[in-house]
Amino acid sequence: GDSVTQMEGPVTLSEEAFLTINCTYTATGYPSLFWYVQYPGEGLQLLLKATKADDKGSNKGFEATYRKETTSFHLEKGSVQVSDSAVYFCALSGGDYKLSFGAGTTVTVRA
Amino acid sequence: DTAVSQTPKYLVTQMGNDKSIKCEQNLGHDTMYWYKQDSKKFLKIMFSYNNKELIINETVPNRFSPKSPDKAHLNLHINSLELGDSAVYFCASSQQTSATRTDTQYFGPGTRLTVL
Numbered sequence: 001g002d003s004v005t006q007m008e009g010p011v012t013l014s015e016e017a018f019l020t021i022n023c024t025y026t027a028t029g030y031p032s033l034f035w036y037v038q039y040p041g042e043g044l045q046l047l048l049k050a051t052k053a054d055d056k057g058s059n060k061g062f063e064a065t066y067r068k069e070t071t072s073f074h075l076e077k078g079s080v081q082v083s084d085s086a087v088y089f090c091a092l093s094g095g096d097y098k099l100s101f102g103a104g105t106t107v108t109v110r111a
Numbered sequence: 112d113t114a115v116s117q118t119p120k121y122l123v124t125q126m127g128n129d130k131s132i133k134c135e136q137n138l139g140h141d142t143m144y145w146y147k148q149d150s151k152k153f154l155k156i157m158f159s160y161n162n163k164e165l166i167i168n169e170t171v172p173n174r175f176s177p178k179s180p181d182k183a184h185l186n187l188h189i190n191s192l193e194l195g196d197s198a199v200y201f202c203a204s205s206q207q208t209s210a211t212r213t214d215t216q217y218f219g220p221g222t223r224l225t226v227l
Contacts, residue, residue, distance in 0.1 A: 034215070038152075043201060043220040087152055097142060097166045097207060098156040099216055106152075 002027045006090045006102025013080055013109050021075040021105045023064075023090035031092040033057075033066055033073040034099070038087040047075075047088070080109045114138050115219040117202050123225045124192060132187045132222045134202030142166075142207045143185035144216065145177060148199040157200075160185055161207070189224075197226045 007022040025031065035047040035057070048057030053068035062077045073090060090102040115136045124130055136143065145157040159167035163179040174190045189196060199221045207214040 036218075044154075044203075044218040046215055046217070049215060089154065093207075093214075093216075095207075097159040097161065098144070098169070099146075099154075099203075100156075101154040104152040104154075 002031065002092055002094045002096075002100045004090050004092055004100055004102040007105055008103065010106040010108060013107070015081060015109055015111055016079045017109075019075075019077045019080045019084070019107065021088055021090070021107070023073045023075065023102055025071050025073065025090075025092050027071075027092055027094050029094060030068075031094045033064070034091045034093070035062070035064055035073070035075050036089045036091060036101075038089065038104075040086070044089065080107075082109050082111050085109045115202055115204055115217050117200075117219040117222050119222060120220065121223050121225075123227065125227055126192055126194060128192050129188070129190045130192060130224070131189070132200055132202075132224075134185045134187070134219060136183055136202075136204040136217070136219075138204055138206075138217060140204040140206050140217075141182060142205050142214075143179065143182075144203040144205075145185065145187050146201040146203060146218075148201060148221070150198070154201070158185075158187075192224075192226045194226050197224055199223050 003026045032051045034049045036044040037047045048059045050057040050066035056065045087104045091099045142161045158177045160179045176188045202219040203216040205214040205216040
């Protein structure tokens with residue numbers, strides 16, 4: 001079945017550092033890929049998405065590119081802020097009425 | 112306006128009790144979901160409903176019974192609560208139908224259930 005493997009955390013960074021969270025997937029067909037973010041004590045918010053190969057999703061300075069050849073959807077941000085401290089989830093949808101999530105990566109940004 | 116709302120936000124109860132969590136969406140979506148997030152933050156689908164019909168039941172114990180009175184609501188009733196049911200439960204909705212391949216899911220704020 002569909003699955004997502006995500007870089008384990010926790011990740012601790014200083015403000016203005018570069019952030020990368022690796023995500024690879026296994027799926028049949030052509031899934032849509034998502035990054036969700038969960039701030040402390042809150043629900044999940046969609047951060048960005050890509051629905052086909054070579055699409056780049058971007059939002060709030062975060063980017064991820066759908067790479068079919070490497071089955072990857074790595075999340076990047078060039079300069080993180082303290083407010084980016086959260087848990088980040090990579091997820092895929094294969095059109096079967098559910099999202100398959102990675103294990104989540106906790107990111108802490110220190111001033 | 113809150114797109115996907117859940118009540119209650121926190122629920123503390125004793126083992127063996129029966130409890131319900133309510134979910135409502137005002138996005139006009141056709142499909143609604145329940146997910147469970149365990150203590151390690153891992154998220155797993157429990158149920159999917161499309162137009163009030165059950166689409167996915169992901170090997171959830173019979174003690175969990177979802178009910179969808181209309182497309183905008185999907186409630187979760189849990190009988191005979193156990194310690195292992197303690198988790199955060201998230202409701203979500205999307206516009207996914209049998210004709211669309213995939214669609215973005217929008218999540219509620221979660222209900223933190225603690226079973227003592």
